[in-house]
Amino acid sequence: MAVTAGSVTEGSVTVGAQTPDLAFSRSELMAIELAAHLRDDDVAVMGTASALPQVACRLAQLTHAPGLWYIAGGTCSVNPHLSPVVASCCDFDLLRADTALPLSDVVLLEGRGDVLTVFFAGGLQIDAYGNCNLVAVGEYSHPTLRGPGTVGLPFLSRVGRVLIYTQSHNRRTFVERVDFLSGPGFLGGPAEWASAGLSGGGPALVVTPLCTMDFDPESLRMRLVSLHPGVEIDEVRDATGFDLLIPDAVPVTSAPTSAQLSIMRDLDTDGLLKGP
Amino acid sequence: MSKLLSVTEAIERYVPDGVGLLAVGGMHLHNNPMALVREVVRQQRSIRRLLTSPCGALNADLLLAAGLVQEIATSYVGFEHLGLAPCFRRAAESGTIRILECDEGYITHGLYAGAGGLPFIPLPAGLEISDVPKVNQESYAMTTDPFTGGQVLVGAPLRPDVALIHASIADARGNAVLGGAHFVDRLMVQAAKTVLLQVERVVSTEEIARHPVGTTIPGFLVQGVVEAPGGCHPTASHGSYNVDEEQIKVYLSMVGKEEGVSQYLRQYVTGATEDEYREKAAQRLAGLRYGDGLMSDALAGQGN
Numbered sequence: 001m002a003v004t005a006g007s008v009t010e011g012s013v014t015v016g017a018q019t020p021d022l023a024f025s026r027s028e029l030m031a032i033e034l035a036a037h038l039r040d041d042d043v044a045v046m047g048t049a050s051a052l053p054q055v056a057c058r059l060a061q062l063t064h065a066p067g068l069w070y071i072a073g074g075t076c077s078v079n080p081h082l083s084p085v086v087a088s089c090c091d092f093d094l095l096r097a098d099t100a101l102p103l104s105d106v107v108l109l110e111g112r113g114d115v116l117t118v119f120f121a122g123g124l125q126i127d128a129y130g131n132c133n134l135v136a137v138g139e140y141s142h143p144t145l146r147g148p149g150t151v152g153l154p155f156l157s158r159v160g161r162v163l164i165y166t167q168s169h170n171r172r173t174f175v176e177r178v179d180f181l182s183g184p185g186f187l188g189g190p191a192e193w194a195s196a197g198l199s200g201g202g203p204a205l206v207v208t209p210l211c212t213m214d215f216d217p218e219s220l221r222m223r224l225v226s227l228h229p230g231v232e233i234d235e236v237r238d239a240t241g242f243d244l245l246i247p248d249a250v251p252v253t254s255a256p257t258s259a260q261l262s263i264m265r266d267l268d269t270d271g272l273l274k275g276p
Numbered sequence: 277m278s279k280l281l282s283v284t285e286a287i288e289r290y291v292p293d294g295v296g297l298l299a300v301g302g303m304h305l306h307n308n309p310m311a312l313v314r315e316v317v318r319q320q321r322s323i324r325r326l327l328t329s330p331c332g333a334l335n336a337d338l339l340l341a342a343g344l345v346q347e348i349a350t351s352y353v354g355f356e357h358l359g360l361a362p363c364f365r366r367a368a369e370s371g372t373i374r375i376l377e378c379d380e381g382y383i384t385h386g387l388y389a390g391a392g393g394l395p396f397i398p399l400p401a402g403l404e405i406s407d408v409p410k411v412n413q414e415s416y417a418m419t420t421d422p423f424t425g426g427q428v429l430v431g432a433p434l435r436p437d438v439a440l441i442h443a444s445i446a447d448a449r450g451n452a453v454l455g456g457a458h459f460v461d462r463l464m465v466q467a468a469k470t471v472l473l474q475v476e477r478v479v480s481t482e483e484i485a486r487h488p489v490g491t492t493i494p495g496f497l498v499q500g501v502v503e504a505p506g507g508c509h510p511t512a513s514h515g516s517y518n519v520d521e522e523q524i525k526v527y528l529s530m531v532g533k534e535e536g537v538s539q540y541l542r543q544y545v546t547g548a549t550e551d552e553y554r555e556k557a558a559q560r561l562a563g564l565r566y567g568d569g570l571m572s573d574a575l576a577g578q579g580n
Contacts, residue, residue: 048304048331049357074303074331075457087357090306090331092456092514092566102458103303103330107384111400134352135377136368140411146368148354148361150408151330152380157402181407198402 024256026209027052027167027273028264029228032256033207034120034163035060040067044118045106045159047073047151050089051272052165053120055264058082062263071116073152076101085268110155113199117160121153121203125178126164128221128242129193130185130203132156133178140180153183157196161204169208171241186220193220211236212253216245226253278448279501283550286472286500287315291438297349299327299436299468300335302511303459304356305519308335311474311507312440314545314553317342325349327436329460330380334511334527335440337361338545340373341537349376349415349434351383358524362532377412379403382431384460386415389433390467396430404429439468442508443493444515446473447481450498451491456514458492465497474504476516504550509557517564520557 034056038044042065046053050072057070061079072080074089077097086093094100109115123132124147132153138144156162162185166173177188185203186193193202202220206213212225223245224236229252237244264273281289291298298316302308313335316323321344328336328350336353339345340363353364367373378386381403389397398421403409409416409429421428441464444455452473454461465471473493478501484491507513510523527544530536544553 048352048354051357074306074459077457088304088306088519089356090304090457090459090512092306092512092518095456095514100457102462103460104384104388104463107381111381113400113402135407140407142371143369146360146365148364149350149352149377150379150406151352154379154403154406154408155381155400157405158400181405184402184405187405196405198405200402 022256022258022261024261025274026228027275028256028261029253030165030207030209031056031059031264031273032260033212033253034165034205035063037163037205038065038068038118040065042068042117043115044068044070044120045073045110045116046070046089046120048089049087050120051085051087053163054080054082055085055267055273058267059260059263063260071101071106073106076103076106082267084270085272087272110152110158113158118163119156119159120163120165121156121183122164122166123178123183124173125175126166126173126206127175127178127185129187129189130162130164130206130215130222131178131181131187132164132183132185133180135180135182137179150182156200157184157198158200160201162200162202164203164206166208169210169239171239174240174242176242186215190218190220210239213244219245221245223247224250226251228253229255279450279498280448280478281500281502283311283315283474283502283504286502287312287319287321290470290472290500291316291321293321295321295323296437297325297327297435298323299439299464300332301329301439301441301459301461301464302333302335303329303331305333305511305524306457307442307459307461307514308333308508308511309440309442309474310334310509310511311502311504311550312472313338315550317344317541317545320344322346327434328353330383333361334524337363340364340367341531342541345373347374347376349378351378351380355524355528358521359528362528363537366534376415377408378415379406379408382415383434384463386431386434387460387463387467389431390435391463394433396432399429399431401428434467436464436468438470438472439464441465441471441473442513443473443475444513445477445479445484446475446501447479447484447495448501449481450493450495450501451481451484452493452498453484453487453491454493454514455516462492465493471498472500472502473498474502474507476505476507476513478503504554506554506557506561509561515566517561517566520560520564523560
């Protein structure tokens with residue numbers, strides 16, 4: 001769904017200028033939200049169907065984080081130039097990059113644990129503690145929905161910060177507890193998380209087409225950070241299958257600037273982030 | 277001595293019916309050795325256990341469509357941005373296949389163990405947290421770390437009986453260049469007892485010898501070389517042509533219903549020889565070719 005920034009108001013605040021150029025898609029806004037979280041000294045890795053986080057990383061490099069490194073798992077391209085942005089993490093065009101590693105090298109570094117600082121993740125189910133499930137919904141031996149499989153998500157336990165993104169913000173995806181733990185988040189909450197003694201920092205951010213969320217430092221449960229332009233709190237509450245922590249004041253997610261949109265559109269010539 | 281074979285001879289000679297562990301190379305919809313996979317279907321070779329790379333795709337789902345697979349060891353079977361794998365999903369949800377649930381770390385390290393003759397391989401702390409090892413005690417186990425006395429997750433070695441692998445070029449002795457990303461194809465070659473390569477083009481040993489660093493598969497690990505231009509279709513062949521997404525969508529739509537499976541197999545696999553398939557695919561491939569720039573870079577090699 002395309003959102004025309006100039007036509008969206010939240011309360012008395014007009015979001016964006018009245019310029020047709022500033023119409024943006026939810027995916028573009030999600031990429032900007034993820035980019036804002038990336039730091040100049042990060043080394044980020046992402047996997048299957050990761051056009052959106054790849055754009056986020058490249059945008060961060062071209063704006064506030066020129067020192068960021070990012071690895072597109074699959075081809076294991078390091079700093080792919082994204083000319084153009086492609087849908088598959090294994091696309092040959094991703095080899096237009098600073099360098100490309102064998103996949104086994106990246107698996108080694110995921111295990112080493114102190115090199116990669118950011119891991120992008122997602123799931124068929126994502127729960128209140130940021131655990132992800134790409135394997136099976138329902139009973140594992142008789143699933144109601146068999147997912148594709150976990151790929152590298154078990155490594156979430158070893159990586160600095162986990163950034164979760166999904167295009168599906170609904171009650172099937174956002175559940176109180178995952179049916180199958182394929183990508184560890186804060187496990188069963190503070191007690192279990194503390195006793196597990198994992199080297200990873202756990203999930204840090206969740207970005208969806210409706211909102212941006214993070215985790216309450218004490219309860220380790222998901223918490224609303226900002227609502228995307230035009231989205232109401234009730235819409236998020238209704239689409240979330242657990243009690244989402246909602247602070248007293250929830251700001252509207254900043255609308256994209258023309259500079260951000262221009263950078264992304266120069267890369268995304270096929271318009272992969274144009275919809276939804 | 278020449279290892280050149282027709283696709284028919286390669287499967288007849290090296291893939292026995294009931295093959296123990298069959299590995300299929302490529303990742304997502306890239307470098308799937310489809311010419312060899314289709315021939316396995318034509319010759320109706322049943323597979324006791326199938327192993328995918330960290331991300332299997334059409335290479336696995338087509339064998340499942342044909343009902344040839346008893347067990348699958350995998351960390352992913354799907355079609356990435358194009359959707360779930362219909363036959364994998366149906367087999368899993370109806371319980372007609374046994375799944376050895378794996379993760380990317382284990383598949384990679386397990387192949388390394390297989391290649392190096394390691395009895396098992398310890399895995400990084402934290403991998404024991406997910407539910408994956410809990411549902412696959414045939415591949416994973418907890419044991420005592422002899423150095424610290426702590427508990428450590430270990431994985432069993434992966435030693436494919438046969439690996440089906442796509443490469444860009446090879447000479448008749450099996451020295452081969454992967455003209456793009458390596459995925460875990462080299463590890464599969466190193467770990468497998470028998471390796472069948474399908475390549476876009478067979479070249480002379482003199483030409484191969486111009487790229488010693490980029491020639492990352494040595495012929496002594498290879499038993500058979502099949503020249504199969506366009507043989508990855510409808511998946512991509514790095515350096516040669518991109519994914520035929522339209523044809524992938526035809527597959528997904530037809531096999532999406534169980535009734536459509538036999539029609540797909542007849543129309544695209546068993547109803548034609550691989551040569552006939554290639555002639556039909558050639559026109560479609562013409563519109564999917566890559567330019568030359570990256571391929572020459574790729575020939576310089578990834579070094580590992």
